[in-house]
Amino acid sequence: MNACTPALRPQHLHVMWKTVSEDCNLACDYCYYSTAGGIPNKPVRVMEPALLEQFISQYMARSSGQATFSWQGGEPLLAGLSYFEQVILLQAKYAPPHTMISNALQTNGTLIDENWAKFFKRYNFLIGISLDGPESIHNAHRLTGSGKGSFDLVMRGILHLQQEGVEYNILTVIHEDNVTKPDELMAFYHEQKFSYIQFIPCMDFVSQKSDMPGHFRITSEQYGEFLCRTFDLWYNDGEPKLSIRMFENMLLVFMHRQAELCVHSPNCPKMMVLETNGDAYPCDFFIDEEHRLGNIGQTNLESLLASHVYDDFLQIKSRMNEACHKCEYLQFCHGGCPRNRNWLDVNDRSEVDYFCRSYKMFYAHANDRMITLANRLKAEQMQEYRNNGNPLPGRNGLCLCGSGKKFKNCCQPL
Ligand SMILES: C[S@@+](CC[C@H](N)C(=O)[O-])C[C@H]1O[C@@H](n2cnc3c(N)ncnc32)[C@H](O)[C@@H]1O
Ligand code: SF4
Numbered sequence: 001m002n003a004c005t006p007a008l009r010p011q012h013l014h015v016m017w018k019t020v021s022e023d024c025n026l027a028c029d030y031c032y033y034s035t036a037g038g039i040p041n042k043p044v045r046v047m048e049p050a051l052l053e054q055f056i057s058q059y060m061a062r063s064s065g066q067a068t069f070s071w072q073g074g075e076p077l078l079a080g081l082s083y084f085e086q087v088i089l090l091q092a093k094y095a096p097p098h099t100m101i102s103n104a105l106q107t108n109g110t111l112i113d114e115n116w117a118k119f120f121k122r123y124n125f126l127i128g129i130s131l132d133g134p135e136s137i138h139n140a141h142r143l144t145g146s147g148k149g150s151f152d153l154v155m156r157g158i159l160h161l162q163q164e165g166v167e168y169n170i171l172t173v174i175h176e177d178n179v180t181k182p183d184e185l186m187a188f189y190h191e192q193k194f195s196y197i198q199f200i201p202c203m204d205f206v207s208q209k210s211d212m213p214g215h216f217r218i219t220s221e222q223y224g225e226f227l228c229r230t231f232d233l234w235y236n237d238g239e240p241k242l243s244i245r246m247f248e249n250m251l252l253v254f255m256h257r258q259a260e261l262c263v264h265s266p267n268c269p270k271m272m273v274l275e276t277n278g279d280a281y282p283c284d285f286f287i288d289e290e291h292r293l294g295n296i297g298q299t300n301l302e303s304l305l306a307s308h309v310y311d312d313f314l315q316i317k318s319r320m321n322e323a324c325h326k327c328e329y330l331q332f333c334h335g336g337c338p339r340n341r342n343w344l345d346v347n348d349r350s351e352v353d354y355f356c357r358s359y360k361m362f363y364a365h366a367n368d369r370m371i372t373l374a375n376r377l378k379a380e381q382m383q384e385y386r387n388n389g390n391p392l393p394g395r396n397g398l399c400l401c402g403s404g405k406k407f408k409n410c411c412q413p414l
């Protein structure tokens with residue numbers, strides 16, 4: 001989660017695989033993780049086959065009906081199709097009967113061809129594509145090693161997904177070149193018929209690697225203005241045409257549910273990030289020696305989860321600033337992300353989230369219209385329940401929890 005990690009049932013463990021560690025075919029200039037530089041034809045790291053099998057078998061043994069794999073990187077497609085075919089075989093080999101296995105993969109999209117798309121469709125992968133907007137915006141930061149923009153390659157990859165009917169969503173980093181262009185971004189999503197959008201405000205990439213306070217590329221006010229204007233365009237007189245994850249998270253709270261994004265949930269979810277060498281961490285944004293839980297080759301899964309490093313990490317989010325405890329928006333925000341709480345000199349994650357002002361601006365701006373929307377959805381649900389005894393799904397038949405899944409395959413009735 002990171003910012004994309006849904007909060008899951010407490011006992012459920014979500015595993016994020018740093019599939020090829022930081023290896024990548026792009027060199028995005030804001031990347032918090034990869035320093036590979038997009039150099040072509042470099043050997044790619046993957047987990048040793050024996051370790052991969054050992055961990056999948058351990059993980060499946062404790063999965064209790066639900067197994068969630070999310071593939072990240074670096075660029076996970078560099079691992080090759082045969083690697084993922086092996087993973088699918090191992091998942092099938094070790095899954096207890098009636099286990100629901102889900103695979104989500106976050107990619108820069110440049111390597112997706114017809115074969116990949118067919119594979120994703122066959123095994124029902126949910127694909128996240130990183131795309132920062134129309135060509136000139138995207139190409140400003142998402143570059144190949146030789147400095148060429150990656151836009152055309154990404155759009156070609158998306159076309160393959162569309163042709164094979166693969167489910168995908170768009171992840172857009174909001175940085176200095178698109179934060180003032182919400183109208184342009186929304187027009188682009190509509191024109192391309194993208195249905196599921198998630199924004200991530202560009203985070204600093206310095207503080208994670210040193211003890212220095214963070215340096216951000218956009219101000220909190222800028223991101224707040226971006227969210228407010230995007231909300232106006234999204235709301236569309238109470239008839240939103242696409243799904244924007246943060247907005248639907250606020251709506252969920254008005255529908256008496258909990259936000260599903262970890263950033264706006266009361267707790268960080270229990271998840272494990274795995275590097276190719278077997279090292280395990282509690283979150284994508286806390287990959288450092290201080291937060292290393294251990295190594296899956298040397299310590300079994302239960303012991304890693306029971307480690308005091310894990311407990312300490314899970315406490316961080318609840319150690320909110322006094323301002324959060326008193327905040328009128330606490331039920332929506334829950335103090336944001338600890339990763340963004342070290343931007344002043346204090347550097348102990350007791351500050352408010354750097355994007356606090358953005359969140360407050362957005363919650364205040366959206367409040368009345370969200371209530372109207374939530375009331376209408378609740379009334380529709382009630383009517384449907386009275387007529388047919390059935391709960392009514394959200395827009396386009398999708399579950400209101402914001403998972404992007406069809407209602408009938410997702411949560412239970414409200
Ligand atoms: C580290 S990448 C790994 C997966 C894949 N290579 C990709 O680009 O989608 C995961 C996500 O983090 C986003 N990201 C990278 N650096 C970021 C930063 N400094 N702030 C916010 N998001 C960032 C990327 O755009 C991408 O959507
Ligand atoms: S620190 Fe917590 S809230 Fe932030 S990305 Fe990690 S899991 Fe999510």
Ligand code: SF4
Nearest residue numbers: 024026028031074108
């Ligand atoms: S493609 Fe993904 S991992 Fe690679 S540099 Fe860009 S954001 Fe980082």
Ligand code: SF4
Nearest residue numbers: 323324327333335356
């Ligand atoms: S909006 Fe700001 S003060 Fe309120 S809970 Fe979020 S981070 Fe804390």
